[in-house]
Amino acid sequence: MNPHYPQVALRSLYRCEYCHAPESVFNFPFEVEHVVPVTQNGEDDEINLALACRSCNVYKSNRLQCLDPETQTMVALFHPRQNSWQQHFSTNIETSEIVGLTAIGRATIACLRMNSQPQLLAR
Numbered sequence: 001m002n003p004h005y006p007q008v009a010l011r012s013l014y015r016c017e018y019c020h021a022p023e024s025v026f027n028f029p030f031e032v033e034h035v036v037p038v039t040q041n042g043e044d045d046e047i048n049l050a051l052a053c054r055s056c057n058v059y060k061s062n063r064l065q066c067l068d069p070e071t072q073t074m075v076a077l078f079h080p081r082q083n084s085w086q087q088h089f090s091t092n093i094e095t096s097e098i099v100g101l102t103a104i105g106r107a108t109i110a111c112l113r114m115n116s117q118p119q120l121l122a123r
Helices: 005-011 054-060 103-112 117-122
Strands: 031-034 049-052 065-067 074-076 089-091 098-100
Touching (some): 065 103
Antiparallel strands (some): 031 049
C-alpha cells in the first residue's frame, strides 16, 4: 500500500476524488494517484496526490487534458487540489449520473468514463 494512503484517504473522506464513489462499496482500498503524473513532471508529495477508484485511475492514466464532448476542444481535466468539485459537477439524484457543469467537468466525465454502469452502481 502507498505510504501516503492514510493521509490522502482521510483528506478525501474515503471517496474517489474524481467520481465521488465511496471506498466502502469496494472490496479493496482505493489507489493513491498523481494528479499531475510523474512522467509529466508531477511531484511525489501530498499536494499532487489524490484518492482514486480503480476505474477513474485507469482511464485517467497520465492524461492532463481531454476533449470536451460539447465544444470538441481539448481542456484540462478536473484537478482535485485546484478545482472545486461542486463548480464542475453535479449528481442527478434519481439516476446517480454525474453531470458536467463546465467544459472541465464534461471532459473529465467522458475521459474517465464516470457514468459507466459499474460506476453508477457504486454510487
